[in-house]
Amino acid sequence: MTTRHDVADPELAGSGSERIDWAARAMPVLAQVGERFAATRPLAGLAVAACMHVTAETANLVRVLCAGGASVSLAASNPLSTQDDTAAALVAEGVAVFARRGVDRDGYYAHIAAALDAGSAAGGPHLVLDDGCDLVTTLHTARTDLIPAVRGGTEGTTTGVIRLRQMARDNRLRVPMVAVNDTGTRRMFDNRYGTGQSTLDAIMRVTNLLLAGRTLVVAGFGPCGQGVAERARGMGAHVLVTEIDANAALQATMEGFTVVPMAEAAARGDVFVTATGNRDVLRAEHFAVMRDGVVLANAGHFDVEIDVRALAAGATARRSVREQVEEFTQPDGRRLLLLASGRVVNLAAAEGHPAAVMDMSFAGQALTLAWLADGAGLEPGVHVVPADIDSEVAALKLASLGVRLDEPSPEQVAYRSSWEQGS
Known part of the structure; x- marks a missing residue:
């Protein structure tokens, strides 16, 4: 046809x-x-x-x-x-x-x-x-x-x-x-489990980076960010979370993650993953304090979360060093590595x-x-x-998956549908 x-x-x-x-x-x-x-x-x-x-x-x-x-x-x-x-x-x-x-x-x-x-x-x-x-x-x-x-x-x-x-x-x-x-x-399967696994798969696939012992910064603790943070911690990374929402930040804190402003995280992280749905989450003032060799990846849908124009404008040299990995050399010699041109990394650099x-x-x-x-x-x-x-x-x-559930008894059904029965 x-x-x-x-x-x-x-x-x-x-x-x-x-x-x-x-x-x-x-x-x-x-x-x-x-x-x-x-x-x-x-x-x-x-x-x-x-x-x-x-x-x-x-x-x-x-x-x-x-x-x-x-x-x-x-x-x-x-x-x-x-x-x-x-x-x-x-x-x-x-x-x-x-x-x-x-x-x-x-x-x-x-x-x-x-x-x-x-x-x-x-x-x-x-x-x-x-x-x-x-x-x-x-x-x-x-x-x-x-x-x-x-x-x-x-x-x-x-x-x-x-x-x-x-x-x-x-x-x-x-x-x-x-x-x-x-x-x-x-939200449970696609955003949390799917994004969590596939984002780390993409990062490791194109960099061959060992996450254990590294500091990984997750920007945004919605379902996608939660999945990335959980999987990164499971692989031995030290995970920092940045947030603008008090409820999400509280949830991250209660789950044992360290929540800090991006201005602080920028100087501490080895790997950065944006998952906010917003723009300019990583920008010029953050690039200025990042360590040599940091990896920048975006797990959001559009390529606006990492300010790639500012990254390029502040670099003295830009070159491809591996497939889907670009190196931006800073005036002081530091090298920042951008994955998949700032596009959604799990699809652009993996499957x-x-x-x-x-x-x-x-x-x-x-x-x-x-x-x-x-x-x-x-x-x-x-x-x-x-x-x-x-x-x-x-x-x-x-x-x-072969999982079976309990069936409520008639008494349980009646109890749940009645307001008259108490203790």
Whole structure:
């Protein structure tokens, strides 16, 4: 099957299919959803436009959506996260994919526009999936003509949900968007366990650094930062946390981490990981006091958390020393090492979250799209995933792991539903 596309090399489809099939082995929950979708076809006749990381795990989600009857167009949500062989494999399966690893900014937005155009050719897009809100903002700025056809969509990142809430606050959001990132299963599995493991994997993969005995600074103690801090401590690192939120800082303190301002941490750290969803977390005054050889990595969605322009402006020399590692020599001879150009390191310098993590996230996303397609009747704005969908995903995951739960007795059910019984 042929389709409009823009990928690096269609001849990579064979290796891409093998990569997708390998990831599928660790995605039993999504596979169960796929079987249900193939039987019920909840997305029949609908066009889905997606802006997501083009990885093997995402490809398995796309396969499920297609099994459910959707026509899918896909653009990358990060220029360095695209797996070119995965993109080629999806094209061979009839998906309109617009993604090349390393594409520049203009190409990135051209791909988003192309994914929207592919959806419009099918009378839509009727549903949208976004990671970071770039597709939705494009829809609300350059492609407002497509909005009437959109029934709703999902957003899968913390950064994207923040942007959506800002759009809603400014009365600019004209379609219902569901914050799948905010579900309990997503925050626990995707953000905490997924980001924690995959971020450290990326750092060690490109630097071959021993973390034991090093001081690792985590900026931001949300679910992603928590995962990084926990895994780093488990590998023997001394972990410092920086925060601007009192509750998060208190949680970090009570979990045994040392919380300090970044002005202090900058002079003490060996490895820095930003996970805040905000910009300029590491900037010129911090670079000025850092030790020779420090490693700078970003685990946030966009490449704004580390002020790369200031880093480059203050350097006397800049060179690549390893794949995905750039060295910035300071006037006094200190060398600061930036990973993956400041982009989200676990995807740009490694393979992202393990497939077992994305299994739950994408199962919930697929079920939420089916709910939207069935006529959820939502008003424009940011909405939560129905609790029964999140619970179903958790139950399916436990079943796949062979975990069984207790069942409450009739007396316990009655007790929980009554206010009359006390001590």
